[in-house]
Amino acid sequence: MxxxxxxxxxxxxxxxxxxxxxxxxxxxxxxxxxxxxxxxxxxxxxxxxxxxxxxxxxxxxxxxxxxxxxxxxxxxxxxxxxxxxxxxxxxxxxxxxxxxxxxxxxxxxxxxxxxxxxxxxxxxxxxxxxxxxxxxxxxxxxxxxxxxxxxxxxxxxxxxxxxxxxxxxxxxxxxxxxxxxxxxxxxxxxxxxxxxxxxxxxxxxxxxxxxxxxxxxxxxxxxxxxxxxGALPDSDAPVAPPLPRFALPPLATGGAQVVTVDAPQCAVIFGQPGLAVSDPDWEAAQVVLRVLAGGGFSSRLMTEVRVKRGLSYGIGAGLDTVARQGLILGSVATENARVAETLTVLRAEWARMAAEGPSEEEVRDAVAFLTGSLPLQFTDSRRTASILLSQRRNNRAPDWLAGRPARLAALTQDKVTEVSKRLLQPEALGAVVAGKPQGL
Known part of the structure; x- marks a missing residue:
């Protein structure tokens, strides 16, 4: 054999x-x-x-x-x-x-x-x-x-x-x-x-x-x-403003911003700047976030926050786009008494991934998921037309989706680790907490 x-x-x-x-x-x-x-x-x-x-x-x-x-x-x-x-x-x-x-x-x-x-x-x-x-x-x-x-x-x-x-x-x-x-x-x-x-x-x-x-x-x-x-006016369209610089104070220095809400649990929205839609490392960034925060029970944040510590039922993050700029957005909900610990774990895992990147097995699993799940997004003509519109608005080429599996398959652990260091910015990771958090 x-x-x-x-x-x-x-x-x-x-x-x-x-x-x-x-x-x-x-x-x-x-x-x-x-x-x-x-x-x-x-x-x-x-x-x-x-x-x-x-x-x-x-x-x-x-x-x-x-x-x-x-x-x-x-x-x-x-x-x-x-x-x-x-x-x-x-x-x-x-x-x-x-x-x-x-x-x-x-x-x-x-x-x-x-x-x-x-x-x-x-x-x-x-x-x-x-x-x-x-x-x-x-x-x-x-x-x-x-x-x-x-x-x-x-x-x-x-x-x-x-x-x-x-x-x-x-x-x-x-x-x-x-x-x-x-x-x-x-x-x-x-x-x-x-x-x-x-x-x-x-x-x-x-x-x-x-x-x-x-x-x-x-x-x-x-x-x-x-x-x-054909009958619509042919005058110039107004220009949408660019997305300004991300200004939320980082967790590492100023702590989370708190909105007081009378509730037994806190809701946390966290995030940092991402990559431009046109960035050639867009798909490598998706692999990074799949491993860190988007893989259900297999993600690092889910393992550390829920499985090991029972701090929350769920935590996740992914890439969003605004004005053709990427933005990493995530959320978690937890008890008022445990929100400080949750943010500490979040910050530590963000920094660890930024410093070390994912393992070879994590990269392989993330690539397999992202590749295999692609056809499931095109289950009917309405979803297909909508996805194609988003690709067109992001200035993609018509063959961009067809080439996605090959681009994902070409990603190596070294490449994804390089992108982890570039993408994840622990010093820029900020959060807003709504509730009555203790210890913040």
């Missing part, structure tokens, strides 16, 4: 060919065509979102997005929703911290027949929402009331308080410090004209990114692009 192991070939990445197409009217888009299921999904978006809300009008983009399906053209809110329901169309819009996005999913008819094909109706209704939203007073007040209730509910527990304080203290005096959905106070005072202006800032051809997945041909997609977006 040979004393060497035969390594199985790496699983394939995203196997559908992604074609970059241009409509007859000149609109660029990505298409992953797949006729195995008679469904098509489109996703589109613009940079900006809540980062473009003027001071004092926080939540304008989020409310504007919610209102786009609350009546358009000659259809009021009820009629518009009935039209979507009758055709089995899922159409939605949302505004987040750094983007404004929309998309739909529609059934297609069997080849050779137009009966049951919901794509034309989906395009018609989405075009109305994009070009002729009504912003009726009744709909504005209903969505406003719902948003205010959501903003208040988000602050009812320690987790929401910690999350709000984390962003406010990490990026002070920046649009990214503000709650993307607004506060109860800003939403209550939000003028209807500000909501319309937030929609108008985004709904234009400039800066538009579009993707599609599912049962649609290149010719059909080209026509749909022009029908959907």
């Amino acid at each position: 040979s004393d060497t192991l035969t390594q199985a070939p790496a699983p394939a990445g995203f196997t559908l060919p992604i074609r970059e197409i241009r409509s007859p009217g000149g609109i660029s888009a990505w298409l992953a065509e797949d006729h195995s299921v008679p469904v098509v999904s489109l996703a589109w978006g613009w940079d900006g979102g809540a980062s473009l809300d003027p001071e004092g009008q926080e939540g304008a983009a989020a409310v504007a997005a919610a209102l786009l399906t609350e009546g358009a053209g000659d259809l009021n809110a009820a009629d518009f929703q009935d039209a979507l329901r009758d055709a089995g169309i899922g159409l939605s819009f949302h505004g987040d911290r750094d983007g404004f996005e929309g998309g739909f999913r529609a059934l297609r008819s069997p080849p050779g027949t137009a009966e049951g094909d919901a794509l034309p109706e989906a395009v018609r209704l989405a075009r109305l929402a994009l070009t002729a939203p009504r912003f009726d007073a009744e709909a504005v007040e209903r969505v406003r009331a719902r948003s205010i209730a959501g903003a208040r509910q988000a602050l009812e527990g320690p987790r929401g308080q910690a999350n709000r304080a984390f962003w406010a203290n990490s990026f002070p005096a920046s649009p990214y410090a503000r709650p993307p959905g607004g506060t109860a106070e800003s939403l209550a005072a939000l003028p209807a004209d500000a909501i319309r202006a937030a929609a108008a800032r985004h709904l234009r051809r400039a800066g538009l990114q579009v993707t599609a997945s599912g049962a649609i041909t290149e010719a059909e997609f080209g026509r749909a692009l022009d029908d959907l977006f």
Whole structure:
């Protein structure tokens, strides 16, 4: 028997060919065509979102997005929703911290027949929402009331308080410090004209990114692009502000920032700067964080915090992206009396990984998980279109997903250790604690 192991070939990445197409009217888009299921999904978006809300009008983009399906053209809110329901169309819009996005999913008819094909109706209704939203007073007040209730509910527990304080203290005096959905106070005072202006800032051809997945041909997609977006204004899109320098005081020097909340447990949000989305070590950084904080019971933080000490039911962290910059974000909840110990363990494990990196076995297991879990992200056309849109907004190449398994397989322990030292910054790791912590 040979004393060497035969390594199985790496699983394939995203196997559908992604074609970059241009409509007859000149609109660029990505298409992953797949006729195995008679469904098509489109996703589109613009940079900006809540980062473009003027001071004092926080939540304008989020409310504007919610209102786009609350009546358009000659259809009021009820009629518009009935039209979507009758055709089995899922159409939605949302505004987040750094983007404004929309998309739909529609059934297609069997080849050779137009009966049951919901794509034309989906395009018609989405075009109305994009070009002729009504912003009726009744709909504005209903969505406003719902948003205010959501903003208040988000602050009812320690987790929401910690999350709000984390962003406010990490990026002070920046649009990214503000709650993307607004506060109860800003939403209550939000003028209807500000909501319309937030929609108008985004709904234009400039800066538009579009993707599609599912049962649609290149010719059909080209026509749909022009029908959907051809009538949008062609003026310049506003520029979203860059993410400012991370400013949360580090655990190593100033301790955690505390928000007092009357609760038996503390919620902790912790983090530090990450890597730019364009950084060639992006995937090595994901391996580092999988080993340290993202591997369920196999991660180092879970082992030290829960398994060995019983400090919490769970702890984890991963890479988030804001304005194409990476940010490491994590969370944990623990008893008020044990939060200081939890933070001590967190800080020690962060420093140990930064100094030593992962073992060869940890790298192998993390690479296997990240490679094997990739196909599970593409379970339907809507998720696929959404993921492709995020890749496009991050300036990835169309073949980036297909090449991911090979890039992961090429990572060595030495390379991941090098990235650990570069990525993890114990001196910059900061945390916000909401609750009544003892010992801080």
